Amino acid sequence: MATLITGASSGIGAEFACQLAARGDDLILVARRSEKLDELAAALREHHGVGVITIQADLAREGAASEPWADIAARGLTIDTLINNAGFGTSGDVADDDPSRLEREVQLNCGTLTALATHAAADMKRRGAGTIINLASIGGFQPVPHMAVYAATKAYVLSFTEALWAELRPYGVRVLAVCPGPTRTEFFDTAGENAAVGRVRSVESLVAGALRALRGSEPSWVQGLDNKLVTRGVVRVVPKRLVLAVGGRAVRPVTDGPD
Ligand SMILES: NC(=O)c1ccc[n+]([C@@H]2O[C@H](COP(=O)([O-])OP(=O)(O)OC[C@H]3O[C@@H](n4cnc5c(N)ncnc54)[C@H](OP(=O)(O)O)[C@@H]3O)[C@@H](O)[C@H]2O)c1
Known part of the structure; x- marks a missing residue:
């Protein structure tokens, strides 16, 4: 496993x-970036005594899920948890x-995620056990001008994951969409600093x-009361034009737009 x-x-x-x-998972x-993976793998083996395999793959290519999945099957490994x-x-x-x-953004965030979840879902349903966590975002709860594609991919992840939760729940498979707000990572090196709206955790x-949320039974989890209020409350009741205006102003690049 x-x-x-x-x-x-x-x-x-x-x-x-x-x-x-740290809790003993292989x-x-x-x-x-295989060198980063190998460095992390070595540290985890040393500190926690777990087995760690690294696979270098560009998952933004069409059909990218099949190679790592075939590699895992060839090693005779069973996936207990997919993140x-x-x-x-x-x-x-x-x-x-x-x-x-x-196109690569859609393929990575949606296409490959779906293919990997589908492979895992088939195995887990057969075994009557397993966990699938998909990374959505608070950006998936409403359209976001100036980050239109990113927000749309995360809306897809959220919708797909919640439906998968319902499909696999009767078979004892736990599915969860994790919806972070801004989180301190390399994400903003690629997306741009203006994408960090609100408190960064x-x-x-x-x-x-x-x-912790995984131990509960909800299909999705939003981090932080501030983010919960906006995603589960405000964006549902405020008129769409206002949501678009506020969201768009929040992430708009300073140098962008007509004078
Ligand atoms: N940070 C935030 O504020 C935030 C908020 C909401 C949701 N999220 C979501 O959380 C997830 C993780 O993001 P993060 O914040 O941890 O950002 P990150 O530090 O930039 O990590 C992104 C990871 O994705 C990998 N990746 C990117 N392109 C890839 C490709 N073509 N093939 C294979 N792997 C690829 C990167 O590895 P390589 O570059 O080595 O391939 C890296 O390990 C993402 O789905 C993101 O949308 C982040």
């Missing part, structure tokens, strides 16, 4: 690896963006909170 974590070379994925190794870590964490965001206007970059508190 092993826990598979995508995007484990930094940020939230690396912290999941640390907290799960791990399979996937990302592109679909790899993802990135882009800020800026769609009209000014590179279509192939947005630590990866340690995010992952500890997500693992």
Whole structure:
């Protein structure tokens, strides 16, 4: 039995690896930067005595899930917990963006996540056990101008995960959408600093909170009362035009837009 974590070379994925190794999980870590994965794997083996395998893969390519999944099957390993964490965001206007970059964003955040969850769901349903955690975001609860594609991918993850929760619950498989607010990671190196709207929290508190939420029975978990109030309350009752205006102003790049 092993826990598979995508995007484990930094940020939230690396912290999941640390907290799960500390409780004795054997791990399979996937990302592109193999040297970072190997460094983390060596530290976790030394400190916690767990087994750690690393797989280098670019998960933003179409069909990217099949290779690591086949690799895992060939090693005879069973995935007990899947943490679909790899993802990135882009800020800026769609009209000014590179279509192939947005395509990769959709493939990684939605396509590969879905394929891996589907492989895992089939095995877990058959075994009547297992856990799937998908990383959504508070950005998935409403459209976000200037981060349109990122927010849309996270709306997909949230919707997909909550439906999967209902499908697999009768078979004893636990599914959870984790919805972080801004969290201190390398995410903003790629998405841009303006994407951090509101209080920025630590990866340690995010992952500890997500693992606590896993012990409950809800299909999704939003970190922090402030974020819960906005996502579960405000955006549902405030008119859409106002949500779009406020959300768009919050993430708008300072140098962007007409004079
Ligand atoms: N930080 C936040 O404020 C925040 C808020 C809400 C949701 N989230 C979500 O949390 C998840 C983790 O993000 P993070 O904050 O921890 O950011 P991060 O530090 O930038 O980590 C992203 C991880 O994804 C991996 N990744 C990116 N592109 C990849 C690709 N093409 N193939 C394979 N792996 C890839 C990266 O590894 P390599 O570069 O080595 O491939 C890295 O390990 C994402 O899904 C993100 O959308 C983050």
